[in-house]
Structures are given as C-alpha cells and as structure tokens.
Amino acid sequence: MAELINIEELNEQLQLKPRFKVEVADINIHNRLSVPLEGDLFQKVEIKRLDDHIWLSIIKADRTYYSPRLHIEIEQKEKVCILHCTFGPDPNLWTMFMFVHFFLGLSFMALLVWLYTNITLDNTNTIVYILMSLIALSWIFLYIFARQNRQKAAPQSKQLLKAFSKLIR
Structure with missing residues (x-):
C-alpha cells in the first residue's frame, strides 16, 4: 500500500478540494469497510457508505462550518483497489460557495457587455471599472x-485521515 499523504502537503495544493489516491492490495476491501468499527477514533468520525462511495465526516457535536468531509471512491482493478479520495466542505456550504462564484461570474460577464456598449457609444466607463474591480476583489x-x-x-x-488509514489497514 502506498504511504498516505499528509495534511500539510494537501494544504499546499492550489485546488480548493484536495485529492489523492491510495492503492490497496486487498480486492475485498468492500467487505472490510462494511464491518462496524469501534474505538476512540471512530467515536468522533461518522461513516456513511453507498455502493463504491464512502464518506467520512466529523460527528455533528464537533462539526463547524469549515469541518472537512473525506469522500472515498473505490475503483476495482484486477489485483488492487484504487481509492480516490477528496477532501471537501459540507455539500451545502460547497453548493452555496459555487452559487456565489456563478453569480460573480455572471455579473462579470454582464459588466463586460456594459463595458462594450459604453465603449461603442463613447460613454464613460468609470462605474463599470469600479464594479469589475469589486468583483475581482x-x-x-x-x-x-x-x-x-x-x-x-x-x-x-x-483526524479523518487517521480514521481512513485505520479503515484500510
């Protein structure tokens, strides 16, 4: 099995939802992940499973708006399983975050149309430049x-990464 990546390496990535892969020699990993787990570590981690997808998240009592969620997708190969792992925020927060980005992008495009119109009509563009700068900021x-x-x-x-490593070992 490959060594797990550490959080510091993941936080250095530019992408907002860091990803990594782990190869596991156990082709019956589905069976191992179906067994309820016990221990101190798993009292703080909530595990949800659906077919080839597993979600590890912090229990509700300890969860904050920035609490991460680890999504694991199992890809079955002939002799190994590849686990595609993605850290991300709560899906509701991520949806709102993407909606705000979409709104800003749409507003920026509308301002580009307004800028083009002002340029062709020889009008002043000061307000458009200010609004575009605000969107960029x-x-x-x-x-x-x-x-x-x-x-x-x-x-x-x-904490989620430790729980994940215990799950696959």
Missing part, C-alpha cells in the same frame, strides 16, 4: 476565505 476574498478555512480544518482533516 470578491473572487480573491473568496479564495483567501476558503484557504483560511482549510487551514482551520487541518486538525479535523488529520
């Missing part, structure tokens, strides 16, 4: 906000 703010929350979630991410 909003995107930068959202990115910084997401990165800071990922740093805050690092201890919980480590």
Whole structure:
C-alpha cells in the first residue's frame, strides 16, 4: 500500500478540494469497510457508505462550518483497489460557495457587455471599472476565505485521515 499523504502537503495544493489516491492490495476491501468499527477514533468520525462511495465526516457535536468531509471512491482493478479520495466542505456550504462564484461570474460577464456598449457609444466607463474591480476583489476574498478555512480544518482533516488509514489497514 502506498504511504498516505499528509495534511500539510494537501494544504499546499492550489485546488480548493484536495485529492489523492491510495492503492490497496486487498480486492475485498468492500467487505472490510462494511464491518462496524469501534474505538476512540471512530467515536468522533461518522461513516456513511453507498455502493463504491464512502464518506467520512466529523460527528455533528464537533462539526463547524469549515469541518472537512473525506469522500472515498473505490475503483476495482484486477489485483488492487484504487481509492480516490477528496477532501471537501459540507455539500451545502460547497453548493452555496459555487452559487456565489456563478453569480460573480455572471455579473462579470454582464459588466463586460456594459463595458462594450459604453465603449461603442463613447460613454464613460468609470462605474463599470469600479464594479469589475469589486468583483475581482470578491473572487480573491473568496479564495483567501476558503484557504483560511482549510487551514482551520487541518486538525479535523488529520483526524479523518487517521480514521481512513485505520479503515484500510
């Protein structure tokens, strides 16, 4: 089995939902993951399974808005299983985050149309430039906000990674 990646390496990635892969020699990993697990570590981690997908998340009592969720997808090969793992926020938060990005993108495109219209009509573009700058600053703010929350979630991410390593060993 490959060595698991550490959280610091994942946090250095630019993508907002860090990903990694793990190869497991056990082709019957489905059976092992179906057994209820006990221990201190698994009292703090909630596990949900659906076919080839497993979600590890922090229990509701300890969960905050930035708490991570580890999604594991099992890909069955001939002699090994490849586990595709993705850290991400709660799906509701992620949906809202993507909606805000979509709204900002749509607004930016509308401002581009307004800018083109003002240029062809020889009107002033000051307000358009100000609004476009505000949207660009909003995107930068959202990115910084997401990165800071990922740093805050690092201890919980480590907890999920420990639970994941115990699950597959």
